[in-house]
Amino acid sequence: MSRLGLSHFTGLMADQRKQQHTLVLGGTGKTGRRIVARLRGQGVPVRVGSRSAQRPFDWTDQETWAPILRDVDAVYLSYHPDLAAPGALKTVAAFTDLAVAAGVSRLVLLSGRGEESARSAEEHVQFAGVEWTVLRSSWFNQNFSEDYLLEPVRGGEVVLPVGAVPEPFVDADDLAEVATAALTDDKHAGQLYELTGPGYSPSVRRLLRSPQSRVAPSTSCGFPPRSTRTASPP
Secondary structure (H helix, E strand, O other): OOHHHHHHHHHHHHHHHHHOEEEEEOOOOOOHHHHHHHHHHOOOOEEEEOOOOOOOOOOOOHHHHHHHHOOEEEEEEOOOOOOOOOOHHHHHHHHHHHHHHOOOOEEEEEEEOOOHHHHHHHHHHHOOOOEEEEEEEOOEHHHHOOOOOHHHHHHOEEEEOOOOOOOOOEOHHHHHHHHHHHHHOHHHOOEEEEEOOOOOOHHHHHHHHOOOOEEEEOOOOOOOOOOOOOOOOO
């Protein structure tokens, strides 16, 4: 190949790399929007996966999957409502296979600690034939301050499918840092990370210590409660 031809080819390859996007599913959600902000701060081309995006994405509508995967190199895979929910494996497996066929070379999967029913979905991603990272996360501190548990916290009673052993929740900003690194740094490929926090957030500490508040097992969230936890936080 001539020097001019090689230069032209190199330029085309560089342009192609610039056109590749990182897709963040749930990109307007609790973890997704934080990851999007960090990637954009690093100058990474980002595509937001949500029903309200310019290219809408909906887990329940497979017609929206292929368009959003066009020119995508890496995916933050956050399944809604939960990776342990009934039917999650079938849906996540189908999306993973389509993503790989579309040319995606890196998958970062958000999973949950202690969710045995999520393991099959993890394994499907791990054996998809591309680079992968699995993030097994505990619950988020922000569930209590900006999500569906905010009103129960204000009311003094929180219903949770909790275990017998207290486990510190993780901050969504910390998970976003890990996910962003996994999406952009080769050294995290092939890694499974278990993520918890150093301790309960101040709001959770106050909730668990208040004699007027109560933490009870869930009977209506769709998942069987493990047990009731009444222990004080560390």
